[in-house]
Amino acid sequence: MTVEQGPQPRRVSVFDSTLRDGEQAPGNAMTPEQKLEIALALEAVGVDVIETGFPSSSPSDFKATRLIAESLTTARFATLNRADPADISLAAEAGGVGPNHQLQLMATGSDIHLEHKRGLTRAQGIQEIVDSFRFARSLGFATVSLAIEDASRGGEAYLRPLIEAGVAEGADTVVVADTTGCLIPAEYADLIARVRSWIPDDVVLSCHCHHDMGLSLANALAGIAAGADEVQVTLAGIGERSGNTPLEELAVVLAYKGEQLGVTSTVHTDRLYPAYQLLCGFIGLTPPRNKAIFGDNAFATQAGIHQAGMLRAPITYEYVEPHRFGRERLLLVGRHSGRNVVRHVIEQAGVPVDEALVEHLYEDYVANRTNGECVSTDDLRQLVLAKVAGHPTGPTSGPAVAR
Structure with missing residues (x-):
């Protein structure tokens, strides 16, 4: 047949x-x-x-x-x-x-x-x-x-x-x-x-x-x-x-x-x-951040709701796959991010996830940000490692980190 x-x-x-x-x-x-x-x-x-x-x-x-x-x-x-x-x-x-x-x-x-x-x-x-x-x-x-x-x-x-x-x-x-x-x-x-x-x-x-x-x-x-x-x-x-x-x-x-x-x-x-x-x-071309495929934000997100889904399965908010266009997925940390990305960064840093630590980092680097700037998860990971190394019993609140 x-x-x-x-x-x-x-x-x-x-x-x-x-x-x-x-x-x-x-x-x-x-x-x-x-x-x-x-x-x-x-x-x-x-x-x-x-x-x-x-x-x-x-x-x-x-x-x-x-x-x-x-x-x-x-x-x-x-x-x-x-x-x-x-x-x-x-x-x-x-x-x-x-x-x-x-x-x-x-x-x-x-x-x-x-x-x-x-x-x-x-x-x-x-x-x-x-x-x-x-x-x-x-x-x-x-x-x-x-x-x-x-x-x-x-x-x-x-x-x-x-x-x-x-x-x-x-x-x-x-x-x-x-x-x-x-x-x-x-x-x-x-x-x-x-x-x-x-x-x-x-x-x-x-x-x-x-x-x-x-x-x-x-x-x-x-x-x-x-x-x-x-x-x-x-x-x-x-x-x-x-x-x-x-x-x-x-x-x-x-x-x-x-x-x-x-x-x-x-x-x-x-x-x-x-x-x-x-x-x-x-x-000397500089595109809008939101331009399809080539824009800086085409495959980047800082919104906590989106990040929560993407950390579980990128397909939740990502229809166009960045690797097919020579790009990378970026999870950025800004004042619209949530605790899920903080937990993710702590895990990636190899530090035991403690909710008190999550809360301190969230308050320090997310909730209290007063501008629209973001840090990458790699940058935040380094801040986490430095913070934990300097405060083995857990971080204290400090100023928001802007870049």
Whole structure:
């Protein structure tokens, strides 16, 4: 008797834009050599495509593209370019025209941008894409994508002929950008579903979502559910204004909910945090304490009720497992902690647990704290050992220890 296997999960491609959209935001500039280090770390993470930058924008982006193109061994790389022969020629010079180089040609996707940014008609917007694709093919580019800026505010009467023209000229990827982060998931899913119906199955459909309303990940997931094949992301969500879909947040959803969603990726979650630390060192990034996966408090707690449960079984309050993301569980001692963590620290210190000792330590180091600072359990363990060594009959009350 054979057991029928369920449908195989669909692999979603991960396209990383940390070095382009991420770097072009204020305060995020990197040298070409730093970009290379980040690119190699992202390759180790397992992303499929690494965007090197905008070669025509600066000598630095040109050099970074060349360095990365020469160094990657498993991931492909991409460049972003205007629909302009000069940009395309520079991209070819920087990274070559082989299949490992995904040339992205930026199309103007909305009447707003056509009128106020470009001064073009719809017909001109489509024609420049046709001309640019033909020029790229004449140079020998094997992989060319149509990256539609502000697609989320483009109407079907313009978007559809624009996309169909790009596909007719050989676009193997169509990138649907919610450039201003103006859509909610239902709207973005509807847009992706419509674009999917306009293009052949073998053309990759890619999501590029911004975080202006805090919906970049939600929109990307809605896009996947509607038929997208790829998500463009950045480490820690860095990017223009409020940023982009965070790589680590997409990774955690696919790690824990991928089977439910019917999708998978090649991301190695345990390699994300080292890549993030490298990025922080280069651009001086300090995240909010509460940021998912990368935040200082993502796997830390000081609340007594939570700690009581976690000391018995971490699963009580820990759904995402820190070790899967290269992180550690932290039980911190602060004024919201309880006696359970004090007992735990005493046990870990190898000192007999005496309730009088527990009470003294609780009063000294927990209950009477007047600020929000915490000490680690390791720090408290050392304080316990010192206290017990100095007061063999039990500690007396003293000032709260702050760090």
